[in-house]
C-alpha cells in the first residue's frame with residue numbers, strides 16, 4: 314500500500330450501508346433481549362425450519378405468543394446476516410485498506426457463527442449456549458459500529474493527518 | 480338328565496374356580512382420602528390467555544390456575560400418592576397409554592402420573608399451534624421440544640427413569656404447564672375431586688405410602704398390607 318497516496322476517496326454509500334447494518338444489529342439486540350425476557354427461546358422448536366416450514370414462508374397468522382418474538386428475531390437476524398455479507402463483499406472489492414477487507418470477513422464469520430449458535434441453542438436445548446449467543450451479539454454489534462466508523466469521512470480525515478501535527 | 484347334572488357340576492366348579500382366582504388377582508387395595516386444612520392462596524387469573532386472540536375466543540370467562548383443587552369439605556385433588564421405594568416393578572410396557580390434551584390453550588389434566596415405559600400421548604385439540612416442551616430434571620429422561628400444529632398427529636412420550644412432577648410446558652403460551660410424575664411400578668394414584676385415591680392390587684407387605692402435592696410438599700405414612708383393604712388418610716395444611 315502506498316502510504317503517501319492521498320487516501321482513497323470516501324464512499325458515502327458504503328458508509329451509510331455500514332451505518333444501516335449497525336442500526337439493524339442494534340434493533341436485533343433489542344429483539345433478542347425480548348426473546349429472552351419472554352422466555353420465548355424455545356417457542357419455535359425446530360431450526361433452521363419453523364414448524365416444518367421454510368422460515369421465510371411461515372404464515373404471519375401463526376406469529377402468536379412466544380413465536381412472535383422468536384420468529385421475528387430469526388427474520389431480522391437473517392436480514393442482518395444478508396447485510397453483513399453484502400458489506401463484507403463490498404469492503405473486499407472497494408475499500409483500499411487491506412485490514413478493512415479482513416475486518417469485513419471477520420464480521421461475516423462472526424454473524425454466521427452467531428446464527429448457528431442461536432440455532433444450536435434451540436435444537437440442543439442448551440440454555441447455556443444462550444450466554445455465548447448474548448456475548449457474541451455484543452461483540453458483533455461493536456464490530457458493525459467499528460465498520461461504520463472506519464468507513465466514515467471523519468475517520469479517513471484522521472488517517473490522512475500525520476499524527477505529529479495534531 | 481345325567482348329562483345335565485354333569486354340566487351343572489362342571490359349571491359350578493368352574494364358577495368356584497373363577498371366584499377364587501379373582502380373589503387372588505384382586506389382591507388388596509390401599510385407599511384413602513386427602514384433606515386440606517385452611518384456606519389456600521387464591522388462584523391467579525390467566526389474563527394473557529384472554530389477550531391472545533386464538534386462545535381467548537375459546538373461553539367466555541378468564542381461566543385460573545389450578546394449584547389447589549379443593550372441595551367444599553377440604554377434599555384435595557391432584558395429590559400424587561405412591562408407594563415409596565417400590566421400584567423395578569413397572570408394567571408400563573403393557574399398560575394402556577395415558578393422555579395429555581391441549582384444549583383451550585390449557586393442559587388437561589395438569590397433574591398426571593404414568594409408569595416408566597408407559598406411553599404418554601399428547602394431543603392438540605386446539606385450532607392453534609402449540610410447542611410441547613418436556614423439561615425433565617432426572618438424568619436419563621431426555622429434554623424434548625416439538626411443535627404440534629392444529630390437527631397434527633399425536634405426540635408420544637415414554638420415560639425410563641422415575642421422576643416426580645416432570646414438567647411439560649408450551650413456550651408459545653407461557654402459562655401452559657402440566658406435571659407428569661413417573662413411577663417404576665403400577666402402585667400409584669392421583670387423588671380425584673373427592674380427595675379419594677385407590678392404589679390397587681398391592682401384594683402383602685410393609686410399605687411407606689407417600690402423598691405428594693406440587694405446592695404443599697409430601698407426607699408419608701407406614702402401612703402393612705395383609706388381608707383386606709388398608710386405609711391411609713392424609714391431611715395437608717396451608718401455612
Ligand code: HEM
Pocket residue numbers: 338341342343344345346347348349352353354355360383386387390391393394424427428429431432434435440443444446447450451453
Ligand atoms: C446476527 C445474528 C443474531 C444476533 C445479533 C442475535 C442476538 C441475540 C441477543 C442479543 C439475544 C438476547 C440474549 C440475552 O439477553 O440473553 C438473543 C437471544 C436469542 N437468540 Fe439470537 N441473535 C442472532 C441470531 C439468532 C438466530 C439465527 C437464531 C436462530 C434460532 C437465534 C436464536 C435466539 C434464541 C433462541 C434466543 C433466546 C436465548 C435464551 O433465551 O437463552 N438468534 N439473540
Ligand SMILES: [Cu+2]
Pocket residue numbers: 584608609610649650651652655
Ligand atoms: Cu400452547
